[in-house]
Amino acid sequence: xxxxxxxxxxxxxxxxxxxxxxxxxxxxxxxxxxxxxxxxxxxxxxxxxxxxxxxxxxxxxxxxxxxxxxxxxxxxxxxxxxxxxxxxxxxxxxxxxxxxxxxxxxxxxxxxxxxxxxxxxxxxxxxxxxxxxxxxxxxxxxxxxxxxxxxxxxxxxxxxxxxxxxxxxxxxxxxxxxxxxxxxxxxxxxxxxxxxxxxxxxxxxxxxxxxxxxxxxxxxxxxxxxxx
Amino acid sequence: xxxxxxxxxxxxxxxxxxxxxxxxxxxxxxxxxxxxxxxxxxxxxxxxxxxxxxxxxxxxxxxxxxxxxxxxxxxxxxxxxxxxxxxxxxxxxxxxxxxxxxxxxxxxxxxxxxxxxxxxxxxxxxxxxxxxxxxxxxxxxxxxxxxxxxxxxxxxxxxxxxxxxxxxxxxxxxxxxxxxxxxxxxxxxxxxxxxxxxxxxxxxxxxxxxxxxxxxxxxxxxxxxxxxxxxxxxxxxxxxxxxxxxxxxxxxxxxxxxxxxxxxxxxxxxxxxxxxxxxxxxxxxxxxxxxxxxxxxxxxxxxxxxxxxxxxxxxxxxxxxxxxxxxxxxxxxxxxxxxxxxxxxxxxxxxxxxxxxxxxxxxxxxxxxxxxxxxxxxxxxxxxxxxxxxxxxxxxxxxxxxxxx
Numbered sequence: 001x002x003x004x005x006x007x008x009x010x011x012x013x014x015x016x017x018x019x020x021x022x023x024x025x026x027x028x029x030x031x032x033x034x035x036x037x038x039x040x041x042x043x044x045x046x047x048x049x050x051x052x053x054x055x056x057x058x059x060x061x062x063x064x065x066x067x068x069x070x071x072x073x074x075x076x077x078x079x080x081x082x083x084x085x086x087x088x089x090x091x092x093x094x095x096x097x098x099x100x101x102x103x104x105x106x107x108x109x110x111x112x113x114x115x116x117x118x119x120x121x122x123x124x125x126x127x128x129x130x131x132x133x134x135x136x137x138x139x140x141x142x143x144x145x146x147x148x149x150x151x152x153x154x155x156x157x158x159x160x161x162x163x164x165x166x167x168x169x170x171x172x173x174x175x176x177x178x179x180x181x182x183x184x185x186x187x188x189x190x191x192x193x194x195x196x197x198x199x200x201x202x203x204x205x206x207x208x209x210x211x212x213x214x215x216x217x218x219x220x221x222x223x224x225x226x227x228x
Numbered sequence: 229x230x231x232x233x234x235x236x237x238x239x240x241x242x243x244x245x246x247x248x249x250x251x252x253x254x255x256x257x258x259x260x261x262x263x264x265x266x267x268x269x270x271x272x273x274x275x276x277x278x279x280x281x282x283x284x285x286x287x288x289x290x291x292x293x294x295x296x297x298x299x300x301x302x303x304x305x306x307x308x309x310x311x312x313x314x315x316x317x318x319x320x321x322x323x324x325x326x327x328x329x330x331x332x333x334x335x336x337x338x339x340x341x342x343x344x345x346x347x348x349x350x351x352x353x354x355x356x357x358x359x360x361x362x363x364x365x366x367x368x369x370x371x372x373x374x375x376x377x378x379x380x381x382x383x384x385x386x387x388x389x390x391x392x393x394x395x396x397x398x399x400x401x402x403x404x405x406x407x408x409x410x411x412x413x414x415x416x417x418x419x420x421x422x423x424x425x426x427x428x429x430x431x432x433x434x435x436x437x438x439x440x441x442x443x444x445x446x447x448x449x450x451x452x453x454x455x456x457x458x459x460x461x462x463x464x465x466x467x468x469x470x471x472x473x474x475x476x477x478x479x480x481x482x483x484x485x486x487x488x489x490x491x492x493x494x495x496x497x498x499x500x501x502x503x504x505x506x507x508x509x510x511x512x513x514x515x516x517x518x519x520x521x522x523x524x525x526x527x528x529x530x531x532x533x534x535x536x537x538x539x540x541x542x543x544x545x546x547x548x549x550x551x552x553x554x555x556x557x558x559x560x561x562x563x564x565x566x567x568x569x570x571x572x573x574x575x576x577x578x579x580x581x582x583x584x585x586x587x588x589x590x591x592x593x594x595x596x597x598x599x600x601x602x603x604x605x606x607x608x609x610x611x612x613x614x615x616x617x618x619x620x621x622x623x624x625x626x627x628x629x630x631x632x633x
Contacts, residue, residue: 024326053453054453055576056593056595058593060590079467079469104454104456105454106454106456106600108603131281132282133286141291142291
């Protein structure tokens with residue numbers, strides 16, 4: 001059923017369908033970003049395909065890929081034939097694919113989310129505001145080079161000084177290790193996968209190494225000295 | 229003279245302004261389940277413009293998944309749809325198992341079906357109960373939540389936790405079914421039927437309830453398709469799409485159950501579709517209990533994937549090392565990209581997974597049903613009255629954890 005969709009699109013668009021695949025049973029085709037809206041519109045309107053059920057639209061970041069940084073992936077289903085298809089395009093950083101919100105209304109929020117999370121703008125989108133994060137937020141968190149432990153609180157964190165509490169409530173609280181430290185990996189200085197090995201080799205800081213933890217350790221030591 | 233009296237004397241201030249009034253509903257409002265903000269423009273009581281603003285419960289689920297191992301995602305998945313966490317657990321297990329190319333033993337498949345359907349019952353109970361409560365019918369809410377609590381008792385006995393179970397494992401479940409599992413569930417079924425019947429008697433012919441629900445918050449089939457609406461909300465518009473029927477996973481193709489559909493896509497249809505789905509879930513559970521083998525393995529027999537028995541971990545060096553490797557390094561998965569989807573409480577819960585061959589997910593995209601269901605709510609509410617927001621929003625059943633991730 002789904003293979004028929006791929007064949008139909010290949011017959012219609014010929015060499016404009018750049019690649020096709022069916023790994024894990026998911027039929028997929030890759031098209032150029034300039035054909036993005038046209039092919040999508042065709043899939044919805046064509047009498048044989050009728051891919052009218054919008055399923056999902058998302059993006060994937062490959063910062064190390066030189067040709068184009070992002071994949072934008074659209075998933076569709078036909079309520080008539082039950083076929084499913086995945087359509088993909090490669091988008092360079094700063095490039096603007098056309099909006100699908102005129103074709104499927106569900107794409108409106110999906111594209112807002114992609115803008116919010118990846119910083120991909122969609123041309124002619126009616127209302128491209130941030131949707132999950134707040135307007136004051138700087139950066140796009142699902143990009144690999146956005147550090148996972150970075151915090152941008154709108155309300156400043158409470159000062160720790162006048163309380164006996166230990167974290168969590170400082171800026172360093174946000175899980176300061178990750179398996180892949182993308183910042184250093186992109187800079188070429190971190191290539192390991194295991195956090196334990198990273199700590200051993202001094203490439204990775206641990207929670208107890210963090211500035212806040214050290215401050216607290218120092219304060220506790222100070223207080224203990226005073227008590228004695 | 230007090231300032232307020234001066235205002236009263238000023239005749240001009242008593243005239244009603246012709247400009248629309250802007251009103252903020254939420255993010256902290258009793259009827260906004262979870263946290264969502266609606267900025268509404270009102271002409272009298274009529275909604276003339278509306279902006280739905282989700283995101284107040286955003287925790288960075290997708291970013292957090294890129295941090296640890298595949299197994300470490302289970303606790304996060306629990307907190308997606310926290311009204312039916314078991315369905316998310318099962319969904320994530322199936323996704324990773326698809327990547328590894330393994331299938332869990334039959335006993336585990338039935339176990340997952342039964343636990344998942346119990347979770348679906350609690351989900352629909354909560355939604356329908358809360359919908360009724362917000363319209364002033366407090367009694368059905370208490371009745372439904374009473375039985376939901378009994379369902380949770382069973383889940384607690386099985387998993388050790390009432391809500392966030394983290395019970396799914398890659399290649400199986402954390403523990404095999406308890407000895408009394410089947411009896412417990414069978415004993416519960418009459419109670420579920422009874423409370424559904426009672427709720428129907430209480431509400432289905434209640435004029436006040438009908439007036440608030442029927443013809444309100446209408447969503448057409450075309451709108452549902454275009455907005456990517458799935459689940460009970462799509463079925464209420466007459467779209468017979470249920471992942472369990474259309475793309476059967478686990479052992480759903482062995483059960484005889486119906487997919488209830490509505491006609492009008494209004495609040496009433498959504499309410500009735502959910503009530504009927506509770507009955508269908510019970511049907512599935514009854515058949516699954518009958519077919520489920522009483523013994524046999526629950527987990528896949530592969531020490532590279534499944535955690536060793538706790539007893540062995542504490543007594544043998546091999547199991548200790550295996551446990552350590554699985555926890556610290558996680559299991560290695562092949563490279564690949566795919567989409568795995570199941571029927572969650574609110575619709576199609578999909579995991580779009582990219583694996584780069586390391587022990588960490590490269591990208592996990594959750595296709596949250598609530599997200600697209602909520603995005604359609606603007607269309608359903610516009611042109612209605614402010615009081616209609618409460619039943620309509622209630623029957624959309626937006627779950628903040630899943631919608632905002």
